Amino acid sequence: MVYKIGFIGTGKMASAIIKGIVDKGFCAREEIIASNPRESSRKRAETEVGITVVSSNAEVVGSADVVILSVKPQQIPGVFSSENLGFGPSHTLVSIAAGVTIETLKNHVPDSKIIRVMPNICSTNFVGTACFSYSENCSENDVKTVKSIFESVGICIEVKEKDIDAVTGISGSSPAFMFMILDAMADAGVLLGLPRDLSLKFAAQTMMGSAITLMESGKHPGELKDMVCSPGGSTIEGVKVLEEYGVRSAFVSAIQACAEKNKELGRKG
Ligand SMILES: NC(=O)c1ccc[n+]([C@@H]2O[C@H](COP(=O)([O-])OP(=O)(O)OC[C@H]3O[C@@H](n4cnc5c(N)ncnc54)[C@H](OP(=O)(O)O)[C@@H]3O)[C@@H](O)[C@H]2O)c1
Structure with a gap:
């Protein structure tokens, strides 16, 4: 195989992963091939991510054994119905599509x-969170x-496939919620007279610091919250x-809603 990794689709998530693995030195730009049927999208990906982007998905499958399917769940039937892509026993199809089950992908x-x-x-900055499950024909090496x-x-982290929808809500979607919190905190700072950039910096560093403190201490978040709350x-x-x-x-309802929606989207794959 000419390339180490192939990507079908060159959108936000594919770009985030590619930027991360290239910057980290996991593989070189030259070892990655991607496909996108749209010329404008190919040009954008080539410029922004600096990899080879072709128009044919079959070319990616013919050039790499590990192919990361990076299209939206509802775009998956279109990817496979338009042509025979040539997936065979040597290929590992890695799907990052929300909700789409291994059983559906087997079809x-x-x-x-x-x-x-x-x-x-967050993969771009080497602070990504990912979980995975695999089909029974995968080898330990795959x-x-x-x-x-x-x-x-x-x-x-490996999880049971039935738990992927929950993880999707907790870590796949939730960066959006974290960004909403940070934006709101920056607004609060501005309301109180701080410049926006400084306000956002304080908010973001605090979010990062709180997460690291939680993970490093191993303490329950409630205990850490109590440490910040002085009596009176x-x-x-x-x-x-907030209560x-x-x-x-x-937050509980939002993550539950994400998990439900993932199941619904998965039925379109
Ligand atoms: N965004 C996230 O934070 C996130 C997190 C976790 C998982 N995911 C999953 O990642 C997948 C991609 O999401 P995304 O946010 O990256 O979406 P996106 O930005 O819309 O990317 C989808 C890409 O697929 C391309 N595409 C569409 N039809 C195609 C086809 N037939 N053949 C080849 N490429 C095709 C699109 O082309 P155009 O550029 O021309 O539209 C686009 O580049 C989704 O399944 C989603 O569930 C996303």
């Missing part, structure tokens, strides 16, 4: 090995190869307001 590539990965957009791709840009102090006033607005319940 498209009955002879190939399948690994379902749920990454997130799994190791794919795991190492995603571990090069963050963490990558200002933080507990803020906590009271009044049902922020925790809102």
Whole structure:
């Protein structure tokens, strides 16, 4: 095979993974091939990511044994119906599509090995979160190869396939929620008279610092929250307001809604 990894689709997630694995040194730009049927998208990907982008998905399959399917769930039938892509027993199809099960993917590539990965957009900066499940015909080596791709840009943990929709809500989608929180915190800073850039910097560093503190300490988040709340102090006033607005319940419902939607999208794959 000419290329180490192939990508079908050159959108946001493919770009995030490619940038991450190239910058990390997992593989060189020259070892990656991608496809996109649209010329304008090919040009954009070539310019932004600097890899070879071809118009034919079959060319990617013919050039790489590990192919990362990076299209939207509802675009998957279109990818496989337009031409015979040539997936065979030597190929590992890595699908990052939300909700689309290994069983459904088997209908498209009955002879190939399948690994379902749920990454997130933070892969670009080597702080990605990914989980995976695989079909029974994958070898230990296939799994190791794919795991190492995603571990090069963050963490990558095996889960039962039935749990992928939940992980998609918690780590696949939730960067959007974190960005919403950061934007709102920056607004609060501006409201209180701080310049926006400084306000955002304080907010982002605090989010990162809190996550690291949680992971390094191994403590329960409630215990860490209690450490910040002095009796009769200002933080507990803020906590009271967040509880009044049902922020925790809102997060639970939001992640539950994501998981439900993933199941629905998966039926379109
Ligand atoms: N975005 C995230 O944060 C995230 C996180 C976890 C998982 N995912 C999963 O990652 C997958 C991709 O999401 P995304 O956000 O990267 O979407 P996206 O930006 O829309 O990327 C999809 C890409 O597929 C291309 N495409 C469409 N039809 C195609 C075809 N027939 N053959 C080849 N390429 C085709 C699109 O081309 P054009 O550029 O011309 O439209 C686009 O480049 C989804 O299944 C999603 O569930 C995304």
